[in-house]
Amino acid sequence: MSLIHLIVIDPATGRRETSFVVPIHGKTYDELEAKARADYPEYLYLRDDDGALQTQLVNQDSYYLNGKVEVKPSSLHDWDGTKWVLNQQRQAELANEKRQQLIDDIDNTASSLITKWTRFESEYKEREKAALAYQEQNYQGDASVYIVSFAQAANIDNKSAALLILKQAGQLRSTLEKMSALRMRKYELKQPNLTLDEMQKLHNDIIAQMQELAEAQQ
Numbered sequence: 647m648s649l650i651h652l653i654v655i656d657p658a659t660g661r662r663e664t665s666f667v668v669p670i671h672g673k674t675y676d677e678l679e680a681k682a683r684a685d686y687p688e689y690l691y692l693r694d695d696d697g698a699l700q701t702q703l704v705n706q707d708s709y710y711l712n713g714k715v716e717v718k719p720s721s722l723h724d725w726d727g728t729k730w731v732l733n734q735q736r737q738a739e740l741a742n743e744k745r746q747q748l749i750d751d752i753d754n755t756a757s758s759l760i761t762k763w764t765r766f767e768s769e770y771k772e773r774e775k776a777a778l779a780y781q782e783q784n785y786q787g788d789a790s791v792y793i794v795s796f797a798q799a800a801n802i803d804n805k806s807a808a809l810l811i812l813k814q815a816g817q818l819r820s821t822l823e824k825m826s827a828l829r830m831r832k833y834e835l836k837q838p839n840l841t842l843d844e845m846q847k848l849h850n851d852i853i854a855q856m857q858e859l860a861e862a863q864q
Contacts, residue, residue, distance in 0.1 A: 648695065648696045648697050649667050649668060649697060650667070650668040650675055650678075650693070650694070650695055651665050651666070651667050651668075651693075651694040651697065651699070651700045652665065652666040652667075652671075652675065652678040652679060652682055652691055652692070652693060652694075653665045653691070653692040653693075653694055653699060653700060653703055653710075654666070654682055654686045654689050654690070654691060655689060655690040655691070655692060655703075655710045656689060656690075657688070657689060657690050659709070660709035660710050660711040660716070660725070661709060662703040662704065662708070662710070663686060663689060664686075665700055665703075665704075666678040666681060666682060675693060679691060690710070692710065699715070702715045703715065705717070709725070711725060712728070716730070718730060721736075722736050722737045722740065740842075741840075741842065741845075744842055744845060745835050745836065745840075745845055748832075748835055748845055748846070748848075748849040749832045749835055751849065751853070752829060752831075752832045752849060752852055752853065752856075753829065753832065755853055755856055756825055756826075756828070756829040756856060759825065759856060759859075759860050760822065760825060763818060763821065763822070763863060764822075769792075770815065770818070772792055773792040773793070773796065773811050773815075774811060774812065774815040776789075776790035776792040776793050776808075776811075777792075777793060777807075777808040777809075777811040777812050777815075778812070780793055780804070780805075780808045781808060781812070785804065785805040785808060789804040789807075789808070792811075793807050793808050793811065794807075796810075796811060817863070818863070821859060821862075821863045824859055825856065825859060828852055828855055828856050828859070829852075831848075831852050832852065834848050835848055835849065
């Protein structure tokens, strides 16, 4: 057996304010109406004998407008009295907000990875400087402690250590240059007329390439 509902509608917005049900809020529909008039004067009351209208209107995007249920397409739409229309100002504000969020995420991802790679930057520079000096000596004579300690840790000779240090320094510079180029791609998100989906796809592509670069650097 279907419950009889009295649905209270705010006439200013078309939104369902609440609902009363027989026999929970009253034994008869007349009792529901009396309660509604006492609690919600000046509101619109809809009788629903089979629950169908109640089911539609409990949806937060459903409104009762011009005598029927109208479903709001999105938060960017407004009712103009006869139909839903896109609020272009709100759409632009949302696009700007989303764009900035994605740009910030690109910057933060790049910053996190670069910080990890350059944590001991001063040490890396001194080690590379020592390797270059040793290279100029044709890998002869005494080697810097930076080279010797590296060679001992890697269980290789001093020349091999110097060559590896220089190779790693070059790789790191190349990685940082590539990361910088990827980060600059954030400005692609500022192209005019991009949809939210297009912005998201650009962001995802940039982040994916950053992650690939990070994996290669490891």
